[in-house]
Amino acid sequence: MKSYNVDQFKGITVAMYSCYDEKGEVSTEAAKKLARHYASIGVNGLYVGGSSGEGMLQSVEERKQTLEAVMEEVGREMTIIAHVGAPSTRDSVELSKHAEQVGAHAISAVPSIYYRLSPQSVKHHWQQMIDSTSLPFIIYHIPQTTGFQLSKALLTKMAAQDKVIGVKISAESTFELQQFKAAGGEDFLVFNGPDEQYLAGRSIGADGGIGGTYGVMPELFMKIEKCYVEGKMEEARSWQFIVNDLIAELLAFPSLYGACKAILKLRGLDTGEARLPFLPVPEADMGRLESINKKIITYISQAQD
Numbered sequence: 001m002k003s004y005n006v007d008q009f010k011g012i013t014v015a016m017y018s019c020y021d022e023k024g025e026v027s028t029e030a031a032k033k034l035a036r037h038y039a040s041i042g043v044n045g046l047y048v049g050g051s052s053g054e055g056m057l058q059s060v061e062e063r064k065q066t067l068e069a070v071m072e073e074v075g076r077e078m079t080i081i082a083h084v085g086a087p088s089t090r091d092s093v094e095l096s097k098h099a100e101q102v103g104a105h106a107i108s109a110v111p112s113i114y115y116r117l118s119p120q121s122v123k124h125h126w127q128q129m130i131d132s133t134s135l136p137f138i139i140y141h142i143p144q145t146t147g148f149q150l151s152k153a154l155l156t157k158m159a160a161q162d163k164v165i166g167v168k169i170s171a172e173s174t175f176e177l178q179q180f181k182a183a184g185g186e187d188f189l190v191f192n193g194p195d196e197q198y199l200a201g202r203s204i205g206a207d208g209g210i211g212g213t214y215g216v217m218p219e220l221f222m223k224i225e226k227c228y229v230e231g232k233m234e235e236a237r238s239w240q241f242i243v244n245d246l247i248a249e250l251l252a253f254p255s256l257y258g259a260c261k262a263i264l265k266l267r268g269l270d271t272g273e274a275r276l277p278f279l280p281v282p283e284a285d286m287g288r289l290e291s292i293n294k295k296i297i298t299y300i301s302q303a304q305d
């Protein structure tokens with residue numbers, strides 16, 4: 001049994017989008033406003049500085065500022081997971097210590113990126129972060145971007161440590177998800193990463209999900225979760241299908257992050273543009289984006305009926 005309260009991490013965790021001002025600088029004001037919005041609709045947790053949060057495109061200082069803003073605003077109401085992974089172990093450890101100082105509930109990290117690393121190097125990289133704080137640690141497995149294929153053997157070794165409470169799996173294999181859950185044991189948390197497979201992931205063993213597109217429609221993922229918990233599988237499935245059609249439309253823009261941030265802006269939650277190389281929504285596509293936004297809003301109100 002893990003000595004940490006793992007239940008607080010279950011359910012829906014929004015992978016928060018980056019928050020910038022009109023000049024492209026980190027905006028703590030926008031981060032607070034966005035975090036407050038999620039708290040006000042009952043989202044369980046936030047994942048800060050991950051893929052959707054563009055942590056890899058930000059300096060260590062910018063990442064600290066964002067996390068501090070989120071902690072100040074909602075740290076006492078929501079479960080906050082700080083993504084601290086960076087290419088260098090040194091920066092990752094600095095971010096880990098900072099996350100503990102400001103009161104984050106857990107840290108999480110991808111393997112170091114760019115270099116092709118041995119499993120021993122990745123293990124050592126993660127271990128330095130784990131040993132630098134008393135916070136629980138969540139592995140972030142996203143091989144399509146990092147190039148690192150986490151093996152069941154390494155996962156099992158990592159999960160044997162009390163501090164390693166879970167893995168966020170953004171790979172699309174639900175088989176792998178199930179195998180990692182079995183390897184980690186009952187109180188080892190597995191988070192579904194591909195939002196398109198939330199229900200599939202839950203059905204095969206995930207304890208909850210961490211996702212980027214949740215950010216523009218958390219209510220719909222909360223609805224799927226509710227239906228699933230209540231055993232209403234047909235209803236859960238029809239909501240997942242609705243969500244998937246919306247995601248397919250969002251994925252058709254030059255950048256998913258750019259499209260989601262533009263939707264937030266339409267709703268008065270201005271988080272600035274995604275940082276380059278992610279492209280903004282072309283002016284010519286704004287009409288299409290507005291109609292997707294309207295569709296999402298309609299579904300949200302239906303989900304709440």
Ligand SMILES: CC(=O)N[C@@H]([C@@H](O)[C@H](O)[C@H](O)CO)[C@@H](O)CC(=O)C(=O)O
Nearest residue numbers: 015050051052170193194195210211212
């Ligand atoms: C590659 C990527 O960004 N994957 C997303 C998904 O939420 C993804 O945006 C969604 O499933 C749409 O394909 C998450 O798994 C990543 C995530 O939660 C994060 O932002 O850290």
